[in-house]
Amino acid sequence: MKTHLTQSISRHALYLCVIMSKAHIHTYDICSLVMDKPASEDILVARFTDYLAAHPDIRFPHRHSFYHLAFFTGGRGSHTIDFERFPVAPGQLYFMVPGQVHSWFFEGRTEGYVVNMAAGFFNAFLQDAGYVERFPFFSGVSAEGVVTLPEEAQPGIVALFEEMLVEMDGTEAYSHDMLRLLMLEMFVKVSRETRNGDVPQEPPHNYVLLRNFRKLVEQHYMQLRLPKEYAALLYVTPNYLNAFCRHMLGKSAGEIIRDRVLLEAKRLLINVDISISTIAYQLSFADNSYFTKFFKKYEGVTPEEFRKSIS
Known part of the structure; x- marks a missing residue:
């Protein structure tokens, strides 16, 4: 049986945290994991340690109604996506689409970044609503959503995440548009880094x-x-x-x-x-x-x- 815990997250919003049992997979919407942001937010970028501290129950199997991205820069453990288990290692990116079931187990302190992004986050920015789906890591296939970056490419991606964290404060004009630009830049760079240059590209x-x-x-x-x-x-x-x-x-x-x-x-x-x-x-x-x-x-x-x- 699920237990519902109502918790005040800021003077702006209330959200419902669900403590999960083994008998049920809970689906989180993006408003329930906003971390002191207004409930209307459709994007979250946070440090992984802060995210885990704020939401300890998300270690258990659950699914999201939004796109979810985790980038690990330190630590180890395992991450299971749709019943496929992957060993966690620095330099890994995990891209998940709405509906995928996942859970994780970490050994010691795990560092990195996490992004929660509403399905329509880019709709007001791009004419093509399905543009994000073109990236191979958003196929919804577990193995295709796990990317290991070459060591030399990792500092550039870390820098992009740090810029995103600054924009999450929303103190500058057009902060959401800048977040969209930084996110798209990261998607493109990750795609370029992981393409095999020896394999002919499909039309x-x-x-x-x-x-x-x-x-x-x-x-x-x-x-x-x-x-x-x-x-x-x-x-x-x-x-x-x-x-x-x-x-x-x-x-x-x-x-x-x-x-x-x-x-x-x-x-x-x-x-x-x-x-x-x-x-x-x-x-x-x-x-x-x-x-x-x-x-x-x-x-x-x-x-x-x-x-x-x-x-």
Whole structure:
């Protein structure tokens, strides 16, 4: 059972902190983690130590309704994103999109920076509302959202974060616009640093098609399970879509759809208050038996066994 703790964070705003239990994954909105900023804020930049001190319960599994970024400059531990575990090390950037489940465990003091950014933060600044989604680390795939910067590139990114912290005070005119500029500069520099110069770049339309396919899967994976259904929405043939996905991601279109269904199943299974049959229904399986067979075929364990392993 969740316990709700109402806490005053400033004379400007009140927010609701939720102390999480193992039985439930809480979704935080950006206003609940503002750290003494007004509840209308749509951006937060903070030092990681200050952020953890203000919100100790966010070490437990949770998800956000906003974009979340962590940059580690010191310390060690582990960070789990959508059931994939990554060892924490200095120089790492973690980019997370709304809805991803994550938790972390640190050994000793961990230093760095954290950014919480509303989905519409750039909407009033850029004509293309989907511009941020073009960066590969915002794909929503856990491994693609973890970036290790070369040592020589780290001081420049640290400097950008320090500038962002200054602008967070909001004492200068156009502070939010400057934050947007600094954020975009950081995104571009990180993308440049992590591109493999030895690998030929794909034509731009390939990235557009991949992004559109992933967005369609995110929107319709509970109802549409066949590659031909997505191919029709993208105006390509099923064979082309499968070949394209194998070329870009090393997986068929069917595997990408299946992986998204499995991910949501695992997210739902964490909540022990939801029955297996209810999860099967939510994911549009004909019955509990079919869902169990599907899950065991691709995960190697039944839903019940998976649930016990993470409890």
